[in-house]
Amino acid sequence: MRKWSVLFLLLGIYVLTTAFVVVGHRGDPLNAPEETFQSIDSAFTHGANYVELDVHVSQDNVLVVSHDRDLYRVTNTHAIVSEHPFAELQKLHQANGEPIHSLDEVFAHFQSNPKAKFLIETKKTKHGNPKNMEALLVALIQKYHMENRVMVHSFSYESLAEMKKLMPAIPRIFIAGSLGRLNFERFTVTTGVNISSEIVTPQLVNQLHYIGQKVYVWDEMTEKQKHWDSVVNLPIDGVVTNYPEVGHEYQQLKGEAxxxxxxxxxxxxxxxxxxxxxxxxxxxxxxxxxxxxxxxxxxxxxxxxxxxxxxxxxxxxxxxxxxxxETLCPNLVPFVDAKVQLRAHQSSAVGYNSPTHPQNKTGSLRPNRQYTIDAIKVVNSSVWVKTDRGWVNTASLLLTLPSARPTQFTTQLSAYFGEKAADRIALLNLAALVPGSQLIKPAAIVSQSGPFATVTPGTITAQSIKKERTS
Incomplete structure (x- = not known):
């Protein structure tokens, strides 16, 4: 059996998808008593795709829905599930008045709701008992025709191996609270891994995907809602969460991206x-x-x-x-804090909220005014500048170059700054900085009587500048 460390040597690329499954941990336990109909209904109402339920086996071989083997925490009465028949356990009630439920009752209650799906955790002892739990679960799945609405997860490798034997098509997810519990033997019977949020990393998710395992993340009952702010960035397949409503909101946002x-x-x-x-x-x-x-x-x-x-x-x-x-930045950085103005005969230019998604107008540029460049963005073949009126496409603008050489400057302007200040062209076309332009091209004629030089279109070189000035 190879060690888990071998897995970290595997290199691969996993195709990124935006969809992930939201699983309500024991229903919606922050809004209703865990694993009750009320809690399950609340989870589905708030957008959970699945609800996670735990099962133990009663003295008379009934699958009982409970996280703990002793029902004291949820009923305030000590009762070990395996030591009592279900009829006795059902007399115990949770805080909302609901009795302890069997899985049979849960499946019967939600059978007519095709959107109600369940992730069942088989609770086994360290010796693998009870031995008949998987057979009882398979019988209920078949009884209520839930084959496509149930996944199984467990800390027990043996339980998942038995589920694979009895129902090969059912998704089988191994729960791991530490890396030491993961090895290739586990992966021979599992279709996924449910990893503690304490150990999950993007690299681990990608490595598990590479060997064909779906990846879910789980947290303790002490889970903090803020944890979602980082979990959502992982390329995971699902989350088992105490916050199904928050999970659903992030699921929608990421699904639209x-x-x-x-x-x-x-x-x-x-x-x-x-x-x-x-x-x-x-x-x-x-x-x-x-x-x-x-x-x-x-x-x-x-x-x-x-x-x-x-x-x-x-x-x-x-x-x-x-x-x-990064390769464009040397050409762009020198022009931050420079000035732009409208081209001759241009009456206005629209400012937008964004250069990548110019949907909302934020203002407009007017003639005979200069505007400071706060930021620059190249979008496809266009150059956009941010001004106090919004983002503006430079196709309608002219650039006023500084009188002194910037600390960082493009080699395309070397000839320009090599000339005497009196010989320099004042206004240039910033759009010529886009990829593919070999030289900065001067702008069209502005005005003979204005404060800026008259320019004939052409490329800037020391010779062309002198020729233009002496003609």
Whole structure:
């Protein structure tokens, strides 16, 4: 039997999907007593796809729905399930007045609701008892025709092996609270792994996917709602949670997103650091920011609802509006804080909320005014600049270059700054900075009488500048 450590040597790529299953842990235990009809109904009402239930075997071979073998915690009466017939156990009631239920009763109650699905945990002793639990479970699944509505998970490898023997098509998920419990022998009988939130990592999820295992994440009853802010970033198949409503909300948000796995070096082009987020779905802010001009490695692109984000670290996302390929940044950074104005005969230019998703207008640029560039974004073949009026496509703008050479400048402007200040062209076409442009091209004629030089279209070189000035 090979050790778990061998698994970490496996390299592979898992196709990223946005869908994950929400499993209500014992129903909706924060809003109703656990594993009661009320709790189960609440979980489904709030968007759970499955409800997780635990089962023990009574003295008379009835599968009893309970997490604990002793019912004291939920009924305030000591009663070991295996030491009593179900008729006696059913006389005990939970805080909402419901009696202890059998799994037979649960399946009968929800049989007519095809959306009611269950994840059943088989509770076994360390010696593998009771031995007949799996046969009893299979009999109930077949009795109520729940073959496509039940998954099974367990801490017991033997229990899952027996389920595979009795019902090979049923999903079988091994529960792991530590890495030491995972090995290749387990994977011969399982179709998935339910991992404690304490040990789950993106790398572990990808490695388990690579060997064909679905990955679920579970937490204790002490689970904190904030934990969802990071769990949602994992490429998991499902979550067993005490917060089915929160899980459903994140499920919808992530389901509406377009996720792409990438491997790109990028950088922020802005006049100030920008906020980062723990996840892009609920825009949960991080405490740190992304500094302009610093290379970041992006591993995921997330687009949704008119916004887009790059993942640039574990649980760290930045607004894609401010991010450009690292190779373009030397050409763009020098123009942050520069000025732009409308082209001649242009009456206005619309500012938008976003250059990547220009849907909402935020203002407009007017003639005979200059606007400061706060940030720059290259989108396909267009260059956009952020001003106090919003994001504006530079196709309608001219750039006023600084009088002094910037600390960082593009080699395409070397000839420009090599000339005397009096010989320099004042206004340029910023859109020429997009990929594929070999030289910066000067703008069209502005005005002979204006404060800016008259320019004939052409490429900027020292010779063309002198020729233009002497003609």
């Amino acid at each position: 377009d996720l792409k796995t990438i491997s790109d070096d990028v950088a922020v082009v802005s006049d100030r650091p920008i906020a980062t987020y723990e996840n892009p779905y609920a825009l949960v802010p991080n405490q740190h920011t992304a500094t302009p001009g610093i290379t970041l490695h992006a591993t995921q692109y997330v687009a949704m609802k008119g916004r887009a984000f790059y993942q640039v670290g574990e649980n760290t996302f930045v607004d894609a509006d401010y991010v450009n390929p």
